[in-house]
Amino acid sequence: MIPHLSMVLQSLLYGFGDPISKIAFDEIPVYTLLSFRYGIALLTLLLLAGRKIMPAVKKSHPRDWLLPCLSVAFSYVCGNIAITLTAATSVAFIRSLSVVITPLLAWIVFHKKLSWKYVPILLGAILGLYLLCARGGLGNFGMGEIFALGAAALMAGSLVFGAQSLKKIEPLPLTALQIGISLVVSLIPALLWENDYQPQGTSTEAWLITLYLAILCSLTGFSLQNYALAHISARTVALIQCTCPVFTALFSFLLLGENLSFLGITGAVLITISVIASIWLDREKK
Numbered sequence: 001m002i003p004h005l006s007m008v009l010q011s012l013l014y015g016f017g018d019p020i021s022k023i024a025f026d027e028i029p030v031y032t033l034l035s036f037r038y039g040i041a042l043l044t045l046l047l048l049a050g051r052k053i054m055p056a057v058k059k060s061h062p063r064d065w066l067l068p069c070l071s072v073a074f075s076y077v078c079g080n081i082a083i084t085l086t087a088a089t090s091v092a093f094i095r096s097l098s099v100v101i102t103p104l105l106a107w108i109v110f111h112k113k114l115s116w117k118y119v120p121i122l123l124g125a126i127l128g129l130y131l132l133c134a135r136g137g138l139g140n141f142g143m144g145e146i147f148a149l150g151a152a153a154l155m156a157g158s159l160v161f162g163a164q165s166l167k168k169i170e171p172l173p174l175t176a177l178q179i180g181i182s183l184v185v186s187l188i189p190a191l192l193w194e195n196d197y198q199p200q201g202t203s204t205e206a207w208l209i210t211l212y213l214a215i216l217c218s219l220t221g222f223s224l225q226n227y228a229l230a231h232i233s234a235r236t237v238a239l240i241q242c243t244c245p246v247f248t249a250l251f252s253f254l255l256l257g258e259n260l261s262f263l264g265i266t267g268a269v270l271i272t273i274s275v276i277a278s279i280w281l282d283r284e285k286k
Contacts, residue, residue, distance in 0.1 A: 001283070002231075003230075003231040004228070004236070004240060004282070006224040006228050007224065007225070007228045007236075007237055008240060009224055010220075010221045010224040010225055010241070010244075011240065011241060011243040011246075011247055012247050013216050013217055013221055014217055014247070014248075015243075015244050015245075015246070015247020015248040015251055016212075016251045017212065017213050017216070017217045018244075018248040019252045019258075020209050020251075020255065021209065021213065022256070023205065023206065023209060024205075024209040024210060024213075026206075027201075027202050027206040028197065028202060028210065029190070029193075029194040029197050030080050030084075030194075031080070031186050031187075031189040031190035031194055032190045032194045033213075034076065034080070034182075035183060035190045036210050037186075037210060037213045037217070037218055038179050038180075038182045038183035038186055038214070038218055039183055039214075040210070040214035040215070041179050041215065041219040041222075042180055044214070044219055045175065045176050045179065046176065049172055052173075053172055053173045056169065056170055056172075057173050057176065057177065060168065060169050060173065064168040065165050065173075065174055065177050065178075067157065067161040067165070068158045068161040068162035068165050068178065069174075069177050069178045069180075069181040069182075070181060070185075071154045071155070071157035071158035072154070072155070072158035072162075072181075072182060072222075073178070073181045073182040073184075073186075074150075074154050074185060075150075075151045075152075075154035075155040075157075076151075076182065076185075076186075077186070078147045078148070078150040078151035078154060079091065079147075079148065081144075081147045082094075082095070082144045082145070082148035084144075085142070085144030085147060086142060086144025086145055091145075091148045091151075092133040092245050092248075093129055093130055093133035094145055094148035094151075095151045095152045095155070096129045096133065096152070096241075096244075096245060097152045098152040098153070098155040098156040098159070098238050098241070099122060099125050099126065099238045099239050099242050100122060100126060101152055101153050101156035102156040102160060102237075102238035103118075103122070103235040104156075105153075105160045106160045106233075106235065109160065110160070110164070112233075115281075117281055118235070118278065118281065121239070121274045121277050121278050122239070122274075124271075124274040124277075125242050125270070125274040125275070127267070127270055128242070128266075128267040128268065128269070128270030128271035128272075128273075128274060129245065129267065130267065131263045131266050132245050132249060132260075132267030132268050132271065133267070155238075156238065158178075159225075159229065159234035159237055160234045162174065162225075162226065162229050163229045163230075163233070166226060166230045171223065171226035171227050171229075171230055172223065172226075174226050175219070175222045175223045175226050178222050178226075179222060182218075225237065228240075232282060236278055239274065239275060239278045240275050240278070240279075242271050242275065243271060243275055245268075245271070246271055249268060
């Protein structure tokens with residue numbers, strides 16, 4: 001039960017981070033903020049547990065961790081590009097399709113079968129996501145939607161390959177490697193496209209938001225995900241992550257005054273029921 005709750009906590013942290021990110025993005029360019037975020041997270045993690053992490057990283061082989069690290073890093077890059085090209089609601093829905101891609105990828109790569117009992121749960125989660133995020137408003141399928149779909153596929157890869165990596169490397173060193181590679185991937189576009197940013201004009205509020213995103217979303221969020229993947233299936237992790245848009249909608253209402261329609265509320269309820277049903281089935285199997 002603790003691994004399941006750790007993923008709910010991750011969704012809660014990310015759900016609060018989404019609306020407050022909008023405030024910080026008004027002052028700090030996207031990739032520059034991501035670079036600050038991952039840089040602070042990595043430095044903090046190494047200061048707290050560097051003596052434990054570094055020997056484990058040195059003993060590991062890149063093939064043990066490279067795929068999940070690259071997957072999670074480029075997933076965030078694709079997600080941010082998608083937001084600049086199309087509606088955020090469309091991106092939220094398509095990106096959450098990782099809940100479907102994850103078991104499919106696990107079946108293709110590692111021949112892990114999906115019990116028929118989970119099929120209605122997945123369908124319920126997809127319908128809930130559509131009602132909550134898209135609400136029938138998806139338009140043409142353009143470049144923004146393609147990048148969002150790429151983000152979903154890459155996030156599924158980070159879960160499926162991450163679960164395999166955790167059989168060879170501990171969660172904390174994997175977290176450090178994921179944050180480090182995410183930093184490199186974010187820093188390159190920041191230096192190429194956002195080198196005119198002047199940090200001295202940034203407000204205290206924006207810096208505090210950046211700290212929240214670094215410590216609680218990146219460091220804590222990645223750690224919670226890797227802890228969960230070491231104990232429960234990637235499919236279950238992906239399904240529980242569907243609660244993130246629910247928390248995002250809640251905090252967007254509380255902080256930004258964004259109202260949720262009846263269909264959106266119905267979608268949130270469907271997602272919650274699907275997650276509870278999945279947790280119940282996981283416990284029943286034990």
